[in-house]
Amino acid sequence: MTGFDSVLVVDWSAASRRAPKRPSKDAIWLGFVRGGVAQEPIYCRTRIEAEARIHALIAEEREAGRRLLATFDFPFGYPRGFARCITGSDDPLLLWEWLAARMEDSESGANNRFDVAEEINAAFDGPGPLWGKTHRDRWPGIPYDKKGIVFAEVSEKRKCDCAARTSSSCFQLCYNPTVGSQILMGLPMLSRLRRMEGVAVWPFEAWQNASVVLAEIWPGIIERAVKARMERGDAGMIRDREQVRLLALALSRLPAEALARMMTGLPPEAAEEAWVLGAEHAETLSALATDQDPLTPPPLRNDCFALPAGVEWTPVETALARLRAGLSPVVGQETLPVDAALGRVLAAAPVARRSNPPAANSAVDGYGFAGGAPEGAQDLPLVSGRAAAGVPFDGAVPPGHAIRILTGAALPEGVDTVVLEEDVRSDGTRVAFRGPVRRGANTRAAGEDVVAGTDLLPAGRRLKPQDIALLAATGVAEVALRARLRVGVLSTGDELRPLGAAAGPGQIYDANRPMLLGILDRWGHAPVDLGHVGDDRAALRDRLETAAGRVDAILTSGGASAGDEDHVSALLGEAGALGTWRIAVKPGRPLALGLWQGVPVFGLPGNPVAAFVCTLVFARPALSLLAGEGWRAPEGFNLPAGFAKSKKPGRREYLRARMRDGRAEVFKSEGSGRISGLSWAEGLVELEDGAREIAEGDPVRFLPFGSFGL
Known part of the structure; x- marks a missing residue:
C-alpha cells in the first residue's frame, strides 16, 4: 500500500524568536492537500505551535481513516558514522531520542541548540563537524566558520544531498541556509511524532502499511515551478507559503506507482543517512507543481464545522486587511450647530475659539492673596468686597491683604494664591490661618486645559456627549461633519416571513433585518430598509440596482454561500465584483464581500447569530471607514x-x-x-x-x- 489520501509539507525554522503575527517569510509554513485539493497553507509563529498543529492533523487524518504522507524540509539523518560517534550505534532513531532528551525550546523561540551542538562536537577529534554561531566569543567548542574543519571521521554531505543537489551541509548551524540548526530543532519533534500510533519513518522503518509516514523532502526540487508562480503572483506573495502549497500538490498528484518507485530501491546509505523523497526527480515534481487542480471529487465530510476541501479559505486577518486597504470614506460634508452634532463624525478638527479656563480662577471657596505664606500663624486684613464666578472683583488687592473668593471666580489683580475656607478663621475684617501655603495653591491657570487656537478633537471622531461639552466650553458653535453613511439592509430567502404575518411550515420570521437596522442606528449610520427578496435572482438583481443609487453600502443576509439558491454570491461573482468570501470564521463562514456598481456589499450568513457576529467583526470597522471615522477595531x-x-x-x-x-x-x-x-x-x-x-x-x-x- 503506497497511495496516500493526504499530503503534508512542513517548511521548518530554527529561529530564536517568534515569527511576526502577520504571515511572513522565514517562518514555519504547513502546506496540506487532502483528496487532491490544496487547503489554505497554515502559518505558525513558533515551533511549539507548529508541532501542536501537526500532531492534531495526524490524529484527525487517522481518525477519519485517511492515509497521510507527512514531509519535512530538513535532513532526517547525518552522514554515515555520525550517529555512532554520538550514541555508539548506527541507528539514526537512537540519535533522534538522544537529541530529544537534550534539546530545549520555548514559546519565545529561545533554545539551547548551540549548547547541544557544542556537546556533539566534543565527541569528535579536532574542532568537530558542526560550525557557525551567532557570537564569536560564545560556545568555544563550535568554530565560528568552516575554515580549518577537516571532515575525516564523517563526510560533509550525505549521498542523498549530492543526488538531490541540496543547498548546504547538515553541519552548518548559522548563515543561510541554516540546515544544521533546523535538524537540531526538528529531529526532537519528529521523535515525539514517531511515538504516535500508526506513525512510521521512511526509510528507517517498515512504512508500507503505516497509516502515517514521515519523510524527508527538499522544496528546492520544485524551484522551477515556484519561480514561475512568483513571477505570475502579486508583490505581496510569500514565497515560503507558495512553496509548501505547490510541493504538497506535486506529491499528491504522483501516481501511486511513481511514488512507490521513489520510495523503494534506495542505496544502502539511506538506512542510516535517510533520503530525500524525489531526489533526482526534480523535473517530474516541478511539472506536477501547478495550480491546475484535476477534477477530483472531494471526500465526504460529516463535520459541518470543518473546512471543506477545494476552497481557498481566507483567514480573518487577511479579510480585514483587504477591507481596510480597499475602502475609503464615501460620504460628503455638512456644517451643523454643536448642539445638533451628537453622534456625528467630524470632517475636520474643530479649533478652540477661547481658552479653557478663559482666565486664572479659584478652585475652591476661600481667601485669596499674593505670594503664598511661610510656615506659622498668618493674619491678613481683608479688602472690602468679594470675587465670585461671573462677578469679578473690580479692583486690585494690595500686597499683604486678602479677599473673600468663591469657586470659579477670576483671580483679582494682586491674587495668585487661595487658602481653603475650612482652614481659616475670619471676623469679616481679618483672616487668620497657619502656613505654609505654597504660591499658586488652589488656583487654576488660564488655558491650563485648552489654549485658544488649538485643535480640540481629531477629524474622524464620532462625537460623544463629553465632546459636545468641550466644544461648547471653548466657544465652538458650529462644526464640519461627515454626512451620515446610508446603509441598506436586505433580507433574502423564500422561507422568510415579515413580522405580524402568518408563518406556515418551513417558514421563519425575518429576525436579521430588524436586528441589523437597529445595530446601524446604534452605530450612528442612517439605516435604510431595503425589504425582503425571495430566492429569485432577477428580483434580487433589480433590488440591488435600485439600492445602489440610494445607499453607500449594503448588508444582505442569506444567499452568501455556494448553493443553488445562494444568489447574492452568485450575482457578485457574475459581476466580477466578488472580492473575498468563504472566510475562515465560526460562526459565519459563508460571508461574501464585494461591490455592486461601486457600492460595497456585505453578504452575511442567514443564521442570525452568524449574521450578528460577522456584522460586528467585519462590517463595523469597514462601515466606520466608509463613514470617515477610520478603522474601528474592537478592544478586548x-x-x-x-x-x-x-x-x-x-x-x-x-x-x-x-x-x-x-x-x-x-x-x-x-x-x-x-x-x-x-x-x-x-x-x-x-x-x-x-x-x-x-x-x-x-x-x-x-x-x-x-x-x-x-
Whole structure:
C-alpha cells in the first residue's frame, strides 16, 4: 500500500524568536492537500505551535481513516558514522531520542541548540563537524566558520544531498541556509511524532502499511515551478507559503506507482543517512507543481464545522486587511450647530475659539492673596468686597491683604494664591490661618486645559456627549461633519416571513433585518430598509440596482454561500465584483464581500447569530471607514476561562460570552440558530485560528459588546 489520501509539507525554522503575527517569510509554513485539493497553507509563529498543529492533523487524518504522507524540509539523518560517534550505534532513531532528551525550546523561540551542538562536537577529534554561531566569543567548542574543519571521521554531505543537489551541509548551524540548526530543532519533534500510533519513518522503518509516514523532502526540487508562480503572483506573495502549497500538490498528484518507485530501491546509505523523497526527480515534481487542480471529487465530510476541501479559505486577518486597504470614506460634508452634532463624525478638527479656563480662577471657596505664606500663624486684613464666578472683583488687592473668593471666580489683580475656607478663621475684617501655603495653591491657570487656537478633537471622531461639552466650553458653535453613511439592509430567502404575518411550515420570521437596522442606528449610520427578496435572482438583481443609487453600502443576509439558491454570491461573482468570501470564521463562514456598481456589499450568513457576529467583526470597522471615522477595531482583554473547550485548527471562532465573577462564561450552545444566546451574552470570546485545548482558568480574550459600539 503506497497511495496516500493526504499530503503534508512542513517548511521548518530554527529561529530564536517568534515569527511576526502577520504571515511572513522565514517562518514555519504547513502546506496540506487532502483528496487532491490544496487547503489554505497554515502559518505558525513558533515551533511549539507548529508541532501542536501537526500532531492534531495526524490524529484527525487517522481518525477519519485517511492515509497521510507527512514531509519535512530538513535532513532526517547525518552522514554515515555520525550517529555512532554520538550514541555508539548506527541507528539514526537512537540519535533522534538522544537529541530529544537534550534539546530545549520555548514559546519565545529561545533554545539551547548551540549548547547541544557544542556537546556533539566534543565527541569528535579536532574542532568537530558542526560550525557557525551567532557570537564569536560564545560556545568555544563550535568554530565560528568552516575554515580549518577537516571532515575525516564523517563526510560533509550525505549521498542523498549530492543526488538531490541540496543547498548546504547538515553541519552548518548559522548563515543561510541554516540546515544544521533546523535538524537540531526538528529531529526532537519528529521523535515525539514517531511515538504516535500508526506513525512510521521512511526509510528507517517498515512504512508500507503505516497509516502515517514521515519523510524527508527538499522544496528546492520544485524551484522551477515556484519561480514561475512568483513571477505570475502579486508583490505581496510569500514565497515560503507558495512553496509548501505547490510541493504538497506535486506529491499528491504522483501516481501511486511513481511514488512507490521513489520510495523503494534506495542505496544502502539511506538506512542510516535517510533520503530525500524525489531526489533526482526534480523535473517530474516541478511539472506536477501547478495550480491546475484535476477534477477530483472531494471526500465526504460529516463535520459541518470543518473546512471543506477545494476552497481557498481566507483567514480573518487577511479579510480585514483587504477591507481596510480597499475602502475609503464615501460620504460628503455638512456644517451643523454643536448642539445638533451628537453622534456625528467630524470632517475636520474643530479649533478652540477661547481658552479653557478663559482666565486664572479659584478652585475652591476661600481667601485669596499674593505670594503664598511661610510656615506659622498668618493674619491678613481683608479688602472690602468679594470675587465670585461671573462677578469679578473690580479692583486690585494690595500686597499683604486678602479677599473673600468663591469657586470659579477670576483671580483679582494682586491674587495668585487661595487658602481653603475650612482652614481659616475670619471676623469679616481679618483672616487668620497657619502656613505654609505654597504660591499658586488652589488656583487654576488660564488655558491650563485648552489654549485658544488649538485643535480640540481629531477629524474622524464620532462625537460623544463629553465632546459636545468641550466644544461648547471653548466657544465652538458650529462644526464640519461627515454626512451620515446610508446603509441598506436586505433580507433574502423564500422561507422568510415579515413580522405580524402568518408563518406556515418551513417558514421563519425575518429576525436579521430588524436586528441589523437597529445595530446601524446604534452605530450612528442612517439605516435604510431595503425589504425582503425571495430566492429569485432577477428580483434580487433589480433590488440591488435600485439600492445602489440610494445607499453607500449594503448588508444582505442569506444567499452568501455556494448553493443553488445562494444568489447574492452568485450575482457578485457574475459581476466580477466578488472580492473575498468563504472566510475562515465560526460562526459565519459563508460571508461574501464585494461591490455592486461601486457600492460595497456585505453578504452575511442567514443564521442570525452568524449574521450578528460577522456584522460586528467585519462590517463595523469597514462601515466606520466608509463613514470617515477610520478603522474601528474592537478592544478586548484577557479573562480566565469559565469553561473548557477543544478547538480544531483552521478557523477563528467567536463564542457568545459574558463576564461573571471575573471569568468568561460562554453560552451553552454554539449553534448559529440559538438567537437567545445573543441576548444572554455581553460580549464575545475570540479564539485564535490555531488548534487549542482550553481548560477552566486558562486566559481567553473577551471582547465586550461595548467595544463594538453596542
